[in-house]
Amino acid sequence: MIEIKDLHKSYKTGANSLHVLKGINFNVKEGELVSIMGSSGSGKSTLLNILGMLDEADEGSYTLDGTPIKNLNEKIAAKYRNKFLGFIFQSFNLISYKNAMDNVALPLYYQKLPRREREERAMHYLEKVGLADWADHLPNQLSGGQKQRVAIARALASDPKVLLADEPTGALDTKTSYEVMDLIQGINEEGRTILVVTHEPDIAQMTKRIVNLKDGRIIDDTLVDQVKALSHV
Known part of the structure; x- marks a missing residue:
């Protein structure tokens, strides 16, 4: 599903150049649930931005579902x-003046789907994350966990090949974090490919593979015995 070969990325800082990614090689098969870990400055955010097509590498190749x-x-x-x-973002990135259903339906607007179809699909995914009864509520009427569920429903609405979750539990308390990870595990079990960037070891253990970055290089890439999220709650 994802093929990264010899990826390099540098940023200019004044007269100097900061080499952030130093030859990353990284493959993800369809249906995997992978966490990417690393301290601040390890390159994980840069890698996620490249995977998310928000930035481009200087060297190397990135192929997504067979598409360069x-x-x-x-x-x-x-x-x-x-x-x-x-x-899926740490800060949810919901539009404050739109209700939960309209937030979930937003990606479908850009796919030019008719309004009725957008609303039906948005309701389907709100139901999937357990928030059908909250469809008319604005983000400021929702708890942190509910906001993240809306964000997950929005991420799923366009039926993507890959979910990229950037610190999805970073703004949540422990119990809510595990409930969100339970939802992510369930989505993965349906066959969806998911990458989770996290600095929390307990969250990483809830994935099936942990990739550790340090100073722009992968120092460890290990399959792990997945911990079921709700076993902690």
């Missing part, structure tokens, strides 16, 4: 993001 991702202008990058990827 390179030299994309913003219009094509946006089209590919909408086609291939669903994003």
